Amino acid sequence: MSDAADVHFLLDGMASRYIILADGRRVLLGFLLPGDFCDLHPQLAPVFAHPIISISACSVAHYPRRALAAWRGEFPALATALERWCLVDGAITRRWLTNMAIPAEYRLAHLLCELRTRLAQVGQADEASFPLFLTQQEMGEAIAISTVHINRSLQHLKELGLVRVMNHRVFIPDLARLESFVGFDSAYLEPGGGAFSRNSSAAADSPIQG
Amino acid sequence: MSDAADVHFLLDGMASRYIILADGRRVLLGFLLPGDFCDLHPQLAPVFAHPIISISACSVAHYPRRALAAWRGEFPALATALERWCLVDGAITRRWLTNMAIPAEYRLAHLLCELRTRLAQVGQADEASFPLFLTQQEMGEAIAISTVHINRSLQHLKELGLVRVMNHRVFIPDLARLESFVGFDSAYLEPGGGAFSRNSSAAADSPIQG
DNA sequence: CGCAGCTTTGATAATGATCAAAGTCGGTGG
DNA sequence: CCACCGACTTTGATCATTATCAAAGCTGCG
Numbered sequence: 001m002s003d004a005a006d007v008h009f010l011l012d013g014m015a016s017r018y019i020i021l022a023d024g025r026r027v028l029l030g031f032l033l034p035g036d037f038c039d040l041h042p043q044l045a046p047v048f049a050h051p052i053i054s055i056s057a058c059s060v061a062h063y064p065r066r067a068l069a070a071w072r073g074e075f076p077a078l079a080t081a082l083e084r085w086c087l088v089d090g091a092i093t094r095r096w097l098t099n100m101a102i103p104a105e106y107r108l109a110h111l112l113c114e115l116r117t118r119l120a121q122v123g124q125a126d127e128a129s130f131p132l133f134l135t136q137q138e139m140g141e142a143i144a145i146s147t148v149h150i151n152r153s154l155q156h157l158k159e160l161g162l163v164r165v166m167n168h169r170v171f172i173p174d175l176a177r178l179e180s181f182v183g184f185d186s187a188y189l190e191p192g193g194g195a196f197s198r199n200s201s202a203a204a205d206s207p208i209q210g
Numbered sequence: 211m212s213d214a215a216d217v218h219f220l221l222d223g224m225a226s227r228y229i230i231l232a233d234g235r236r237v238l239l240g241f242l243l244p245g246d247f248c249d250l251h252p253q254l255a256p257v258f259a260h261p262i263i264s265i266s267a268c269s270v271a272h273y274p275r276r277a278l279a280a281w282r283g284e285f286p287a288l289a290t291a292l293e294r295w296c297l298v299d300g301a302i303t304r305r306w307l308t309n310m311a312i313p314a315e316y317r318l319a320h321l322l323c324e325l326r327t328r329l330a331q332v333g334q335a336d337e338a339s340f341p342l343f344l345t346q347q348e349m350g351e352a353i354a355i356s357t358v359h360i361n362r363s364l365q366h367l368k369e370l371g372l373v374r375v376m377n378h379r380v381f382i383p384d385l386a387r388l389e390s391f392v393g394f395d396s397a398y399l400e401p402g403g404g405a406f407s408r409n410s411s412a413a414a415d416s417p418i419q420g
Numbered sequence: 421c422g423c424a425g426c427t428t429t430g431a432t433a434a435t436g437a438t439c440a441a442a443g444t445c446g447g448t449g450g
Numbered sequence: 451c452c453a454c455c456g457a458c459t460t461t462g463a464t465c466a467t468t469a470t471c472a473a474a475g476c477t478g479c480g
């Protein structure tokens with residue numbers, strides 16, 4: 001079907017970039033949501049490619065690389081879109097890295113905030129809930145936490161009344177409270193957005209700022 | 211001197227991108243070595259900028275952003291260089307993220323391997339040694355490990371005979387052994403390089419592969 | 421029904437953080 | 451030249467977070 005020389009673009013579903021460690025463990029390096037380019041980078045350097053798995057059923061569009069390269073000159077808007085995605089992708093990765101310094105429970109809450117915001121950007125989430133087809137094991141692989149500990153962290157978030165989960169859907173009774181709990185600021189996900197965040201006052205004990 | 215609208219380019223020294231957590235801790239998100247662009251991204255989205263500190267005395271060149279933008283069309287090679295740097299930068303960040311899943315000692319060893327390779331690329335390291343002006347605290351901030359634990363991990367690497375440190379210089383008695391210890395593969399740092407790694411056989415117990 | 425995959429729970433172990441204090445070293449001022 | 455100071459490193463002791471192991475409950479599905 002699709003050629004290795006194509007560029008892929010996720011239309012629907014959820015996928016993830018990953019890497020396998022020597023001991024067999026898998027590390028998820030990011031999630032791809034509808035609208036994201038799957039493999040932009042490899043056009044310059046195949047060696048950078050990370051394999052991708054689908055998390056839920058996905059539909060994908062693919063364009064010949066050559067055409068894409070040509071379009072970049074012809075349609076500046078496309079070039080901007082590509083660059084924009086590179087930037088957001090990089091910002092997300094740096095945020096994940098930043099979050100490795102905060103405790104498991106916060107990292108999990110942050111992941112949920114991030115996914116909700118990104119899904120909302122593509123019309124698949126609102127303030128109160130969003131679909132999530134990750135297993136707890138996959139969540140663990142994404143934020144470098146054992147499955148057992150994910151389970152306990154999630155339970156604690158539930159006990160705190162910050163989230164609820166029902167058949168593959170996360171419910172958030174009070175989004176502002178959840179976001180303030182982790183000090184979540186969506187600025188890094190909104191390159192077009194203003195330079196100032198809405199979420200200006202995080203809780204005094206929330207682990208992130210900046 | 212330099213205008214906020216300039217693009218900066220590190221000529222000499224070492225600098226680091228960082229973020230400050232709510233509890234005051236600092237997280238280093240990457241190191242900038244000679245030849246690296248300091249703040250390419252912000253031209254599209256100021257909100258993504260992470261502050262930068264100099265680790266050692268640095269010299270920096272700055273170009274007006276507008277000129278750079280213009281040059282991109284005019285000189286494809288420059289455009290390629292910029293993209294190349296974006297890719298390497300992203301690859302490094304993803305590798306750091308990957309490494310958060312492996313134990314402290316390996317993470318530290320990996321950082322040393324990475325810095326050596328990058329410094330070698332700009333003629334500031336050879337197989338046996340390289341200059342390093344990081345304090346142990348800064349190393350800890352880079353790989354999310356407490357200062358005390360960095361000290362102990364480093365000591366252990368010394369005991370294993372993998373590294374030695376003398377006045378701001380890291381000595382590596384046997385580079386192949388150190389790299390195989392962590393399963394270090396420099397492919398992600400060499401976008402121009404072949405698709406296959408030289409370092410094909412990592413030690414059976416090394417924590418990274420792929 | 422019964423299996424497979426996922427979640428949940430309990431118990432124990434390991435990694436790494438934190439706290440406190442002492443030791444080293446280079447530089448600076450008297 | 452020496453004493454002191456500040457920044458960094460090292461050590462010891464204790465604590466916390468998180469991993470690991472093992473087993474039992476769930477749940478959807480063939």
